[in-house]
Structure formats: C-alpha cells, structure tokens
Amino acid sequence: MDLLPDIWREDYWLPPGVTWRDVEQLADSERARPRDLLIALPLALGFVALRYVFERFFAPPMGRCLGVKNRIQATAAPSPKLESFYTQRSRQPTQSEIVNLMSLCGKTQRQIETWFRLRRNQDRPCQTKKFGEAAWRFFFYITAFTAGLACLIDRPWFWDLRECWRKYPVQIMERAHYWYYMLELGFYGSLLLRISVDVKRKDFKEQVIHHLATIFLLSFSYCANYLRIGTLVMLLHDSSDILLESAKMFNYGTGWRRTCDTLFVVFTMVFLVTRLVIFPTKIIHTTLVLSMEDFKPFPGYYFFNVLLMVLQVLHIFWAGLILRMVYKFMKGKLEKDERSDEESDVEEEEDNNGRNVDQGGDHCWERSKDKLNSQRSMLTNNCVLNNLTNHRESVADKMRKAD
Template sequence: MAKPRKTNAKSTKRPTPPPTSEQKRLRRKDPSVVPSAPYLLASKLLDVACDAPVLHTVCPPNGWRSAVGEWGVFPHGKLSHSYDSYFGGDVDRDVTYEDFMRAAPVSSRTSNQLQATLGNYYKFAFQTSSTTLCDLTNPFALCVLCALVLMIRIFKKMFMPKFSSLGKRLGRAAHGPDWENGNQDRIVKFGEYVYRLIYHSCVSAYGLWYFRDKSWWNNDMGGTKNLWMLHPNHPVEPGMAWYYLVQCAYNVDALLSLILLSFTVEWVCPVTYSSACYFLGKDCCIGDMKQTRYNQIRSSGQKPQCDSEIILQTPLLLLKWSPTVRGDFREMMAHHIITNLLILGSSYFRFTRIGSMIFLVHDLSELPIELSKLFNFVKWKVASAVSFSIMLVMWVVARLGIFPFLIFRSLLLESYEFLVVQGTMDPAFYSMHVVPFTYLLGGLISLHIMWFFILLRIGWTLVSKGEAHDYSEHKDGEDQTDKKTR
C-alpha cells in the first residue's frame, strides 16, 4: 500500500536516482491498455460520485467498473485502470484528516478525540503539505471548492449591484444625465469590471509574494526543470493548494455566469406541446419552416415574434439564446472550458507547479485590461490610452512571451527528459497524459493570439476615434445568435 505523504513541506529527502534500463523495462506498460488522461479524470469523478452517500445505493456493489464487463477487469480491461493502480507504489498517498490526527502528538489532542477542533482543522488545512486539498477531484476538496464557489456568488450578489451603482453615477457625470437610459448593459458590465479588477489584484499580489522564492521561477535554482523533477511526489504546500482552490472556484463561477448570461430555459406544458411546436415553427424559425421563415425575415427586415432563437426543443422545456448573450460568447466559452479542464487535470495529475505559473501570467496581464475598460467607461482618455498601452505590452510579454516561450517550451522540451528518461513515468503513459495537456495549452495560446488581433482593432479605434470599444458589448445579439444557428 502506498505510504502517506510526509507533512513537512521542506523535506530533506534526497532525489531518487534515475531508474536503470532494467527497471524501466519491468515497469513498462502495454500501450494498448494505457488509459487516456480524460478517461482517468472522468473515472476518478465517477469513483467519487459512487462513493457519495446519495449515489452509493445506486452504483453496483463492486463499483461501476463491474457493470462494463471485460472492459472493467484489471489489468487488461481498457476501463479497469485508475491513476493509483497505474502508478502503484510510485505515488505517495495524500494526507487525509484521519492520517493527520493519527500523526498528531497526544498532548495536542483534545480530551474528546471523537470531535475535531477548529485548531486541528486549521493546522490540517493551512499548515500541512500534500493533503487531500491539493487534489481537486478528492471529495473533501470538492466540498471546499463548492463552498468557495458559493461564497464568490454571494459576494457578487451583494457587491456587484453597488459597483454598478457607482458606474451609473460616474456615467452620468461623464456622459450626461440621460445617458443611463440606453446603457443598462454597460452599467452592469462596469460592476463586472470592478469585481474582476479586485479579484485579479488580490490573487496577483498573493502570487507575486508566494512564488517569489520558488525554484521553478528562479533559473539559478534550476528554473522550469523543477516543474518535472520528482513528479508526481513533489510536495504541495498549503499555500499552493489554496491558491489552486480559489483559482478553480473563480473559473467555475465564471463558466456558470457565462451560461446563465447566454441561455434561458422555458418550461413547456406537455399538453400544449403540439400547438407550441406549430407556433415555434411558424414564428420562431424552428423545424421545416426554419430556412424559409429565416429568408423571409432577412428580406423584409422583420424580427421573429419570439424573444430569441431556440437551441433545444423538447416536450418539457425550451432552451433559448438569451437576449443578453454577448458578442464574444464562443471565444469565452472555449476559454472557460479549456481552462477548467486544465485546472482539474493538472490538479489530479499533480502538475500544479506549471499550473501556478500559467495562473500568475494570466492574472498579471488581466489588471491593465480591466483598468483600461474602467477608464474608457468614464472617458478618462489619457488614462485609458496609458492603460491600454500597458495592456498591450503586458499581453505580449506575459501571454505571448513568457507563456509560450518559457512555460510551453518547458512542456515540449524538458518534460519528457525529467518525467520519462530520468523519472518514473512510462513512455506510453506520457503520450496519453502529457500530450493532451500540450494540445490544450496550445489551444489556449491560439486564443491569446486571436485576442491580440482583437486588441489591435480596439487600439486602432482608440487612436482614430478617441475611445476604445469592448467587443463583448455588441448590441448585435441577433447577429450573434444567427451565426450560431446557421
């Protein structure tokens, strides 16, 4: 059985020597049964779900793998593997709260050992390295993550209306008393700008302080080679675990907010479903009449009688594009999906060091973006131009410089050497797990390049017209949905 991780963050354990060729041959796995990274991540979430009290009675007694026949039979079944079973004794088990309490000195325990004290929870969460909090697919970490997402949504519910109210007053002062009548969307977005500025300022300040002495940021200490050395057993300090939890909570909330902003759901009475289908087919471009009705609307300049285009039509509900859907929906949805997959995957496969570098690079480059939007909102032209110039420089340095040429380069050129050649990872496992991360990060870099050209367009507007334009504020919501339904 794998041993629990040591609770001391600064371990003096010497690095294990590179494995011999015979050791590599003995641990080499059959590539035909090596599970893919997306499968292992999904299987871990299924394991967690089946262990939950509510779903435990629904899942098969011997686990969900017993229901898939030969595919679930270990070791040759394609669905039989898990991350722990694949690595075996090469992976140190994360410290659970029970492990922590067993290792705690007797003098520090309370008289009632059945009840955990707040002091013990604090020491476990904030003073113990490599706990179950560092794996976001762990049930305990998932509960903490859900609590953080709820706290973020409560904070936004309480303070974003106040931020928007401030934007309304500033808008009146900058644009005139009648300005707010047709700019409610911009007033709401002002609150979002302030919220994102506060968040990125806080996490950037923490990141600069926390990572100031980390070896993977210091070339004199080995630089990016430390991203891969001793993987997957390098310690995850409490500061790193909470940094990941907060970042994941923010990105999960951003994805939820985008979905709620872009879609609406209407419940349909099954009794009136056939009449509703005729109405939707005639007036809302659904079914066989869609293309004919769409051409009629385009030629006459009319609009459909329904509020928005239908995406999904069932006897119980209608899924529609919301009137508040924004012009950059597709780019932001792709960005949030890729980001959340990278966060969960990097946490599960213990690539938290490279993940933390990507977080910090993105957070620092977000600050001038939000400042530029705020200055443009209140028509501070000089401040807007200065912040926009800083934004372009930060974007080029951080997202088009450090990210691809330092972080992504290390993934391409250094990871195989230290994970496979000098490490304990099997080549087949590397190709099935590290390579998918390479494609996801490559997709993220592609989005950055595309957004850079959008920023150049905004810069040209700023130079030629004296004010910048946020391309996510399009009032052509109909055009956006038209493109999606064609």
C-alpha cells in the same frame, strides 16, 4: 461499471514507471487528491453571492466617483404586434418582414425601423452594470495576482522552470498553493454560472471555450499533480487581466479618456508579451520539451498540452482584435471597440464616428443632424459668396462697357 476505475488507470495520469503508491507516500495534506475538487462548487456559489453583494453595495459608489452615468434613452412606443415579432422572431427584421409589418400595423417603414432601433437600445446593458462587472473582475484578479506572486516568488520553480519536474509527481503540495488553485477554480466556475446573465460580448463563444478550457486545465493539472506549472499559468494570465479590467472601468466613466488609453496601451504590451511570447516559449516549451527530459510521453502529457494549445489559439484570436484596435487608434480611425469586452449586436446601432462604443442611438442621430446642418450652412455660405462675386463681376463689366 468498470468505466470509473479505468479513468484512474496509472498509465493515463502518471509517467511510465510511476504508480499511485509512489504518490501516496506523501501525507494526505501534502498531496493533491481528486476529491479536493468538490470544494470548487460551493466556492463558485460563494463567489456568485459575494459578487452580488459587491455589485449591489460597493460598485455603485465607485462608479459615481469615476463619473459613470446611465444614458437617458427614448423608449419605444407600446406596440403588441411589433413586440411579439421582436421577442419571438427577430430583433432585426429583413426588408420583406418590414413590408409585412407595415401592412399589419399600419405604420410607415421609417416608423417601424425607428421602433426596432429604440427597442434594441432598451435591451442594451446600462453603464453601471458593465462597470460593476469590470470592477468585480478587477478586484479578484489583482487580489489573486498579488497572493499568487507572494506565494511563488521565493519558490525555485518560479526562477528555474526545470524545477517544475524535479521529483515529479512526488512533490509536496503547500497549503497556499492548494487555496490558490481552489479559489481560481471557484472563480472561473462562477463566471461560467453567470455567463448567461452577464453582458453578452461579441466573443461570447470564445469566452465559454476559455472558461471551460481553464476549468479542465485546472482540474486535470491538480489531479495529475501539475501544480507547479499550473500556478505559473494562473499567475501569467492574471497579470494582463488586471490591466484590461481597469481600462474598462475608466472607459465607462467620464473624463478619464487619457487614463483609459494609457492603461489600454500598457495592457496591449503586457498581453502580447505574456500571451504570445512568454506563454508559448516558456510555459508550453516547458511542458512539451523540458518535462520529457526525465519522463516519456503518456496520455496525461498529451491532454494537458492540448488544453494549453487551446488557450494559445484563444490568445492569438484576442491578440488579433487588440492589434486591429491599436492600428485604428494609431490612424485616428478608431470607430468601435475591437477588444474582447465589446458587446454583441445590440451595439451596432451606435455612433460609428466616436471612439466610445457606448454612445446611444439618439445621440448618434443628434450628431448626424448637427453635422448635416453644419454642411448645409457651409453650402449656403458658399452659394451666397458665389452670387456676390458673380454680381460684382457683372457690375464691373457694365461699367467698362459704359466707358
């Protein structure tokens, strides 16, 4: 029963020498109160509902304008036994399991492998669904970034980071910053609520960690009145996310390859500068070093910086994926999307020779078949030419002997 009061001990949340009474000198509307966070849950549910309306009525016409089309895929023939194995055991059977299924279903190995390939392709998310998700995040990030920049650009701590700690923690909270915090918190809450039904990415675990770390970071920084540095962290992250989601949107359309590549190059530069340069050298340096010019370390100080370090580790992980993709792009060997929007193992069936990871299995087979036919034609032509050459040389030899 005494655990809850202990959570709010002053030495956990506030620097030494500062008490809750000092913070309570401000009016209720001028200071951050922990109970304000309760509004984040209805906001998260509101974002889920708003996203449903957006993806249902607004994203489809936008996708049609960009040429987003769903592929026509061959469906796997009905097979109760194979379907039961697929849903209950594995979507990618091993060689020994395929042998058992051959005797169980009376099919050849090629037929079973083809059935599982087609069945996996059926579960792949369609282009319009992926476009709708990217478009929704793009419009939120660009709205949040624009609003955040508008309410921060004329604030002193936007230009001088030492202002983040001036008179801390007795700092007046502006209403615009309150709503900036709550809307960002509600949005990331909605992403966490929807993550199980969204398109599953290869970095699914990292995305979950990122959303949880962000929610904890926003909640703790709000309660501890780290509002000034918190707003800068949100603004910094939204700046590159806008470019990433816009690149995805054009990637799912047809005829926008050059636009997509350009946006991705710009995104790469902005991501590397903001996440690997500005974030550690400015934000983390500010919370680790500059904040200690006026205060001594306390538990909240360590907890806040640990959360920032978790985000930085994720930044390094994603930067590795992005740089690997850039390297393949420069070498002209880009086989599949290494970015954080790459889908899970259901995508492994796709064309490894194309730059678009969204080409279907049937299309891959057609391209391979065309390539095979082309090579066979070249081989045939070479054989014909060789035969003609040999025949001509033989005739010439006979003519010389006759002479």
